[in-house]
Amino acid sequence: MRKRHGKGALLAVAGVLxxxxxxxxxxxxxxxxxxxxxxxxxxxxxxxxxxxxxxTDAQIATPGFLSGFAALVMTRNGFSFxxxxxxxxxxxxxxxxxATGRVVVLNADFADDIGSAFTNGLVTNAVNYAASSxxxxxGEFNGAVSALTSNSNGFxxxxxxxxxxxxxxxxxxxxxxxxxxxxxxVGHAVxxxxxxxxxxxxxxxxxxxxxxxxxxxxxxxxxxxxxIIVNQGxxxxxxxxxxxxxxxxxxxxxxxxxxxGHSAADPRHGHHFVCSNHAPGHSPFPLQEDSGEVLLTTxxxxxxxxxxxxxxxxxxxxxxxxxxxxxxxxxxxxxxxxPAIRFTAPASGAPLFTTAPPDVRxxxxxxxxxxxxxxxxxxGVWQLNVQIPMQAPIGREVPVTVVLEGREVKSVPVAIx
Numbered sequence: 001m002r003k004r005h006g007k008g009a010l011l012a013v014a015g016v017l018x019x020x021x022x023x024x025x026x027x028x029x030x031x032x033x034x035x036x037x038x039x040x041x042x043x044x045x046x047x048x049x050x051x052x053x054x055x056t057d058a059q060i061a062t063p064g065f066l067s068g069f070a071a072l073v074m075t076r077n078g079f080s081f082x083x084x085x086x087x088x089x090x091x092x093x094x095x096x097x098x099a100t101g102r103v104v105v106l107n108a109d110f111a112d113d114i115g116s117a118f119t120n121g122l123v124t125n126a127v128n129y130a131a132s133s134x135x136x137x138x139g140e141f142n143g144a145v146s147a148l149t150s151n152s153n154g155f156x157x158x159x160x161x162x163x164x165x166x167x168x169x170x171x172x173x174x175x176x177x178x179x180x181x182x183x184x185x186v187g188h189a190v191x192x193x194x195x196x197x198x199x200x201x202x203x204x205x206x207x208x209x210x211x212x213x214x215x216x217x218x219x220x221x222x223x224x225x226x227x228i229i230v231n232q233g234x235x236x237x238x239x240x241x242x243x244x245x246x247x248x249x250x251x252x253x254x255x256x257x258x259x260x261g262h263s264a265a266d267p268r269h270g271h272h273f274v275c276s277n278h279a280p281g282h283s284p285f286p287l288q289e290d291s292g293e294v295l296l297t298t299x300x301x302x303x304x305x306x307x308x309x310x311x312x313x314x315x316x317x318x319x320x321x322x323x324x325x326x327x328x329x330x331x332x333x334x335x336x337x338x339p340a341i342r343f344t345a346p347a348s349g350a351p352l353f354t355t356a357p358p359d360v361r362x363x364x365x366x367x368x369x370x371x372x373x374x375x376x377x378x379x380g381v382w383q384l385n386v387q388i389p390m391q392a393p394i395g396r397e398v399p400v401t402v403v404l405e406g407r408e409v410k411s412v413p414v415a416i417x
Contacts, residue, residue, distance in 0.1 A: 030131045033066060036075035036082060039114035040123065040140060044073060047124050050131070061088035066096040070131035074143025075111050081168055082142030084155025090146070093137065093158050102133040103160045103231035104190055105147050106140040107209055108175045113202030121194050122228070129189045129230075141168065144229075145207050153207075161231045163212035168205060174221035175206025179228070183353070185218030186321075186371050186385055190230060195319060196387070299410025300326035300384060300402065315417035318392055322362075322414060324384040324400075325375060331382065333374075340382070345374035358404040360386045362414065363393040392416050 033055045034041040045052040055072075059065050066072060072093060076082025085093065097103060104126040113119040123138075130136025137160060139147040145165035146155045152167045166172065181196035196219065209226045219228040303311040306320040316322055328340035333352065345352055357369040367386040375383035384402065392398065397413040 030070035031068060032071050032073060032127060032131060033060075033069040034073045034075065035060065035085075036073075036111075036140075036143070037077050038075060038111045040073065040075040040111040043114045043120065043123060044127055047127055050127060057086050057089045060092055061086055063092060066092065066135070070134055071127060071136040071138060072096070073127065073130075073138045073140070074146060075140045076142050081153075084142065084146050084153070085158065087156050090156040090158045094160065096135050097137050097160055098135065100133060101135040101137060101231075102130045103137045103147060104130055104139070105144045105161060105226075105229035106138065107144045107165075107173065107225075107227050107229065108200075108203045108206040109141050110200070110203060111140055112204070113200040116200055116202065118194055118198050119200055119202070122190070125190045125192060125194070132189075141205070145209075148209070148212075151207070161212060161216065161229060163226075163229075164210050166208040166210075168207045170205055172206045173208040173225035174223035175225075175227070176204050177222035179203075179219050179221060180368075181219050181321075181370055181387075182217060183371050184215050185228065188218050188230070190228060191218050196321075197319070300324040300382070300400075301412055302326075303412060303414055311414050312396075312412075313415075315396070315415040316388055317417060318388050318390050320388055321370065322386055322388060324386070324402075324411060326382050326384070326409075326411075328374065328380045328382045340374065341380040343374065344379040345376050345381075354404070356405065358384070358402050358409065360384070360403075361401045362386070362388055363395075363398045363416070365389040365392055367392075388414075388416060 030050055032044055032050050032052050034044060034052050035055050035057065037054055041052050041054055044050060052073075053069070055065075060072070074085075074093075084090070106122070106126065110119050110123065114123070123140075126138045130138045137147065137158075139145075139160075142153070142155060145151040145153055145168065146158050147160045148163040148165050149157050149159045149161070150163075151157060151165040153165070170176070178197040178199045181191060181194075185191045206221075206225075206227075209229070212226055212229055216229050216231065217226045218230060219226075221227050302325045303316075304323040304325075305311050305314060305316040306322070311322060328343070331340035332338060333340050333343055353371070353373040357372045360367045360369055367389055369384065369386050371383065371385040373383065375381040394416050396415045398416050399413050400411040402409040402411050
């Protein structure tokens, strides 16, 4: 990106940014097959619109048996390390899921943490997401490593996701540490409504996983080892987070471009935070400079809290996600230096990431960046999602600094409680 010559477009905010809402599919009863008897299957039976049926390996190995279920959840019996599927059952699961079934891998003993708000929400999201395809799979612990193409536990690989798992064990793969949201997980249905980072008290066992494509990893442990994986990037998955009521006219008179047929000032239409099937830094959004030019003259002028309310009138909670919006004036895209201010980011598919995340500090403390790039579905808008440090100062005007390749970008202060 670089500053363009000539007058820059100022981004102003008119009106109040609307609320963040989660779009859900109407609930209907769906049968979920569960192999492994523990708190997981008992909890799944409580998910609205779902029924849980314990099944056996022999049943799964029977051709056509799984066709009566919307998803298969593979966990383990009690607190054991569990067992793998027979080759016949594994082959039937692979055929059942096929190329279009949705898969969620939970790389830890999450069944032992059922009852916590985080794990209950995660399992609910995972089951709903997998079942929405009509032939999905959720693997927890032994089911997680079995879902990959290889593992060191002696379990028959199902081969739903390319990757390899090491031996399951206490603290394996960093599983006793924090779980951290990474960019592909932002706005994903599996992580919706969950608070990151988190360290579930009952989660202690897992495995080191390698070889999984980065865009499929929604969350990691502290050491970067995958904790939550899906088999599809978010393109085409119907990501569910919207921000309604945006009205971002530019000060120099050019209206904010919007989706075809929709008015940018019309609160009935929303901004869809689409999901990524590209790892950060692998999109055509290179950082460039122009001699002596300031990177941005306008910066970030508005922020939303994690619940979608406008920051300022409503304070954000420590540990939550802040979504900043600003003008992309002065930035360019691709080798042809297309002005980002005139670029309409796709409203679906892979968003454009900056090739390097900016350094962000809130109240002088480093704030993890979970997304930095063009705001999907909007024209000329740079979106920056960051996590508020747990030790951030409390106040109504906590300063925010953003530095991209050594140059500071202006930002509004934020209100934190």
